[in-house]
Amino acid sequence: MHLRFADIHGIPGAEDKKLKLLQRIRKRTIFFQVLLAIPAVLFWLVIIASMERTPLTGRWRLIILSPEEEDDLAANLAGQGWYNAVGDILAQDGPPRFIPYNDWRYRWVQDTLRRLEATVPILMKEIDRCPEWLESDRPMPPPAEYPLTPRPRASEYLRSFCEKMCDREVPPVAHSIPGPPYNLLLVERPDALNAFSYGFGPDGGGGIVVYSGFINDILARIPMDTSTPSPPQPQSWWSSFLGGPPPPRQFVPTEKHTSELAILLAHELAHLLLSHHLETLSSATVIIPGTLSIFADVIRVLIFPVTMFFGPFVNDAVAQLGRMGSGELTKVGEYCTSLKQEHEADVVSARLLAHAGFDAREAISFWEQRALSATECAHAESIDPASSDEPISKSERLIRRIAGTGHPVNEARVDKLKSELVRWETERRAALARSRLSPEERRSNINLTLA
Structure with missing residues (x-):
């Protein structure tokens, strides 16, 4: 209202104040939009970082588990x-x-x-x-x-990236499938x-x-296949002497x-x-x-x-x-x-x-x-x-x-x-x-x- 009144009555400096106010509104709007976009960007960054190719088939899949969670799961199932x-x-x-x-x-x-x-x-x-x-x-x-x-682990990706940035040879990853x-x-x-x-x-x-x-x-x-004889089952001397029941048949x-x-x-x-x-x-x-x-x-x-x-x-x-x-x-x-x-x-x-x-x-x-x-x-x-x-x-x-x-x-x-x-x-x-x-x-x- 103040800016409109100044504009109508020709008060000097009203146009500059109007421009500054519009700039502040625009900056706050952009700041608000950035705040709204941050969760969405972080969400999709996590999704993209968790994507991996399935071996042998090449299917894209999503595994959102940290290395620590995977290690805990493997430790609980080991032995x-x-x-x-x-x-x-x-x-x-x-x-x-x-x-x-x-x-x-x-x-x-x-x-x-x-x-x-x-x-x-x-x-x-x-x-x-x-x-x-x-x-x-x-x-x-x-x-x-x-x-x-x-x-691959996230630490291996980071190490490989750092080695390439320094023009050094990337160390090979251990080629062994755990299991x-x-x-x-x-x-x-x-x-x-x-x-x-x-x-x-x-x-x-x-x-x-x-x-x-x-x-x-x-x-x-x-x-x-009846032509192949079944291997004899081990029998104790006590069963052989007393004539115990025959051992179960082995196919x-x-x-x-x-x-x-x-x-x-x-x-x-x-x-x-x-x-x-x-x-x-x-x-x-x-x-x-x-x-x-x-x-x-x-x-x-x-x-x-x-x-x-x-x-x-x-x-x-x-x-x-x-x-x-x-x-x-x-x-x-x-x-x-x-x-x-x-x-x-x-x-x-x-x-x-x-x-x-x-x-x-x-x-x-x-x-x-x-x-x-x-x-x-x-x-x-x-x-x-x-x-x-x-x-x-x-x-x-x-x-x-x-x-x-x-x-x-x-x-x-x-x-x-x-x-x-x-x-x-x-x-x-x-x-x-x-x-x-x-x-x-x-x-x-x-x-x-x-x-």
Whole structure:
């Protein structure tokens, strides 16, 4: 009002005061906008800094856990900690009965797992350690664009950046994957036809649990080789002298039995190698709840001018509605994460099987058969939460509508695995065609590509 009055009556200096006032208003507006932008910028900087490429597949994923939190998690699971954690999980269905280490089934599963773990060094340098992938008579994977390497730490990134700024050679990172050899437990449970993996970190921080129902299912479906004699079981002299009961019969698994067992073990081993447990923990405890909490608070602030007239009861009802909605959205996020990890583990398990000497094509028939048996076994538990007999939840229906597909999850996994094997063969043929070109033809192809 004062400036307007001075402008009307021609008071000198009014224009300068007006300009100064407008400048102050503009500066305060910019300062207020910067204050509003700081949380958003920090939020997205944390998101970008936490992004990383998944080994072997190259999928972008988000893990928001500090190195100290990862070290604490690995320390809690190291040694006896993994057995305690898995024991608590198994105890939810009653006291578990474990198959002893001297049982032939345990030795068979352990030998198969160690055979698969022996391929881990190959995954770190496939180009150098697997040059025969072009001439193999069975499907072999092309060298991965993103090899299996240890997850880098923030301190390693900072040290590498400083070394490059000083024009010094960057020291190599230790090329060892923490984890193998992994722990193994066999649980006596005939009604469970599956296995699961759990854990993260070195010193026995991860492992696999296999149920006896899966082993029994393999032995029942595939005929045994009767031509191979079973090795004699050790018997004490006291039992031999008194004619005690004969020792339990020991089966000799065939290569077909071992192949079916290896497919399931390779799937669970892929979960461990890709640190899916860490990704799930980060998503379920940090990313999804934190993001939903931020959006819920923002929405409550925006609608508060309307709800404040109706008293605290309406505000409490809105907050309760937000918690219920966030719970459903959390389930949707966890289901999406699990689905991506299952597809990823299938693809990586095919690579493990191929390097271990198995035929990766048998994984397709294995998962197709598992999709059929999941509908026949009323009490069979599935590796994939969506492949059981339980009715599909609203969250899963929502995800399938968003994805534009109504196909069962097992069919989608089989299709993904088939497309991966087709990609192997396509790249193999392309590499063979390039290898047969003369140097002049290779140069001409490069020039055509660049043009």
